[in-house]
Amino acid sequence: LHLRSRLPPGPSGLPILGNLLQLPTSRTWLTFDKWSKQYGPIFYLNIAGQNTIVLGTHKAAADLLDRRANIYSDRPDFVVLNLLTGGMHWAWTHADDLWKRQRRGAHEALSAQTAKEYFAYQETESIIMVDQLLTDPKNFLAHFQRVSTSLSLSIIYGWAPVLDSDHPTIQQIDHFNRHVLVSAVPGSFWVEFEYFKWMKYLPKWMCSWRQYAEKRYSRDSVMLEGLSANVQKQIDAGEETTSVAGKLLQNTGSLFEAAWNSTSIYAAGSETTAAQLAWFIQAMILYPEAQRLAQEELDRVVGPYRLPNFDDHEHLPFIRATVKEILRWRAAAPLGVPHRLNQDDHYEGYFLPKDTICFVNIWSLNHDSELYGHDAEHFNPGRFLDADGKLKSSIEDTRDEGHFSYGFGKRICVGRHVANNSLFIHIAYLLWAFNIVAEVDSNGKPELPDPLQCIEGLTIRPVPFHCNITPRSKDVAEVITQAKVERIGEGS
Numbered sequence: 001l002h003l004r005s006r007l008p009p010g011p012s013g014l015p016i017l018g019n020l021l022q023l024p025t026s027r028t029w030l031t032f033d034k035w036s037k038q039y040g041p042i043f044y045l046n047i048a049g050q051n052t053i054v055l056g057t058h059k060a061a062a063d064l065l066d067r068r069a070n071i072y073s074d075r076p077d078f079v080v081l082n083l084l085t086g087g088m089h090w091a092w093t094h095a096d097d098l099w100k101r102q103r104r105g106a107h108e109a110l111s112a113q114t115a116k117e118y119f120a121y122q123e124t125e126s127i128i129m130v131d132q133l134l135t136d137p138k139n140f141l142a143h144f145q146r147v148s149t150s151l152s153l154s155i156i157y158g159w160a161p162v163l164d165s166d167h168p169t170i171q172q173i174d175h176f177n178r179h180v181l182v183s184a185v186p187g188s189f190w191v192e193f194e195y196f197k198w199m200k201y202l203p204k205w206m207c208s209w210r211q212y213a214e215k216r217y218s219r220d221s222v223m224l225e226g227l228s229a230n231v232q233k234q235i236d237a238g239e240e241t242t243s244v245a246g247k248l249l250q251n252t253g254s255l256f257e258a259a260w261n262s263t264s265i266y267a268a269g270s271e272t273t274a275a276q277l278a279w280f281i282q283a284m285i286l287y288p289e290a291q292r293l294a295q296e297e298l299d300r301v302v303g304p305y306r307l308p309n310f311d312d313h314e315h316l317p318f319i320r321a322t323v324k325e326i327l328r329w330r331a332a333a334p335l336g337v338p339h340r341l342n343q344d345d346h347y348e349g350y351f352l353p354k355d356t357i358c359f360v361n362i363w364s365l366n367h368d369s370e371l372y373g374h375d376a377e378h379f380n381p382g383r384f385l386d387a388d389g390k391l392k393s394s395i396e397d398t399r400d401e402g403h404f405s406y407g408f409g410k411r412i413c414v415g416r417h418v419a420n421n422s423l424f425i426h427i428a429y430l431l432w433a434f435n436i437v438a439e440v441d442s443n444g445k446p447e448l449p450d451p452l453q454c455i456e457g458l459t460i461r462p463v464p465f466h467c468n469i470t471p472r473s474k475d476v477a478e479v480i481t482q483a484k485v486e487r488i489g490e491g492s
């Protein structure tokens with residue numbers, strides 16, 4: 001009985017509202033990082049009656065979310081999001097039978113082995129990306145958005161590259177995503193949680209947001225199912241190209257479930273990759289030495305007369321370390337996605353009640369100086385390499401990633417192999433082709449962005465910044481044009 005009452009420590013709150021009003025409105029991970037240092041590796045918040053814990057060390061996170069994954073893999077009840085998606089966006093649903101089926105299907109279509117089938121899409125898109133940067137380097141953020149969206153459409157629906165980000169289907173899907181995800185971003189997380197559960201019992205005529213959400217859901221599902229129905233038609237006609245939707249349709253037997261599985265994967269995958277690329281550019285401006293070392297490796301292994309490719313993967317440890325370091329230094333989702341405990345539990349003498357919501361402060365784990373040393377705040381791919389320049393054996397509890405940015409347990413990011421491959425090839429192309437440097441102001445001083453400033457949404461991105469992206473040699477344009485002609489044809 002004594003144990004039951006002992007919740008983990010945390011900031012003291014108000015009656016009824018608990019800690020709700022103490023929650024920061026921005027950069028929550030930095031406040032949580034401070035609280036972890038003050039209260040310990042596991043601290044407790046009462047958010048208007050909702051039990052919540054925040055884990056601030058890799059040991060606490062792995063002990064609970066990995067080693068007790070069978071009881072820590074549920075999600076909170078995202079009321080509005082589930083209405084907008086008919087409860088079909090499985091990244092956000094409870095760990096029920098539907099989630100298990102969808103996750104298994106996604107796992108097969110995105111496994112380390114299957115991910116190799118998408119190499120050609122990733123190389124083609126990288127060619128288009130560097131080609132667009134040659135002619136229009138200032139709009140690099142827009143090119144990253146395009147490349148992630150277009151690549152997602154290729155991998156998921158087998159589409160040919162979409163060169164124009166104003167394409168109506170892209171606009172429609174992105175509109176859907178923005179809508180759905182806005183209901184799940186941290187900040188509105190707090191109002192989304194369980195304590196608003198009663199809202200769903202209100203009669204329809206009393207809540208216009210509910211009618212709105214249901215109307216949107218029926219409209220969006222027609223559009224989203226249409227994308228998979230087209231793939232089904234191609235399969236029937238024997239004209240299918242490799243795609244996630246194709247695999248799901250063949251393994252699932254339900255167009256509806258396969259379609260929503262594809263949508264969920266699309267939604268989880270495209271924003272994140274674009275955000276990591278934007279942080280990469282910022283790192284290159286702020287840490288020119290890392291850029292120089294990466295380019296030295298590319299010059300040695302690839303040389304100036306051809307583009308890098310996936311056969312070079314093994315021989316480019318510095319580029320692979322750069323991918324790891326980008327994900328560690330600025331994880332796209334610094335608080336991950338919350339899990340929920342589905343039965344009473346005890347840990348380190350504390351009582352954790354059933355239905356407690358569990359956040360891992362991925363930011364704290366990735367910046368832990370005990371794991372990463374005194375320069376943990378800085379971008380330094382070299383930390384992943386040994387004295388011979390080979391990748392070191394990985395940090396404990398990271399499944400060989402070297403960072404915690406893909407989450408935990410049974411909910412760990414199912415797209416991480418595809419994400420690692422996309423970042424690898426995009427970054428290899430960017431550094432092979434370009435020098436990426438700060439712009440210089442009228443006094444000759446470099447304009448350096450502040451890497452703690454960010455735009456928050458479901459993912460964090462740098463505040464838009466300027467930089468100079470210029471070809472490294474006069475051969476660059478010719479090699480890119482040649483590759484483009486070979487891959488996409490003359491008329492491109």
Ligand code: HEM
Nearest residue numbers: 091268269272273332336337406407408411413414415419
């Ligand atoms: C580029 C960087 C990416 C990062 C940093 C990232 C990060 C994450 C994180 C933190 C989670 C939640 C894990 C948890 O609950 O513990 C997650 C889940 C997920 N990710 Fe990713 N992700 C990335 C790319 C992708 C890509 C490319 C795809 C698809 C191709 C994808 C598909 C998913 C899906 C479907 C889930 C939901 C898993 C579940 O709830 O069972 N992600 N990701």
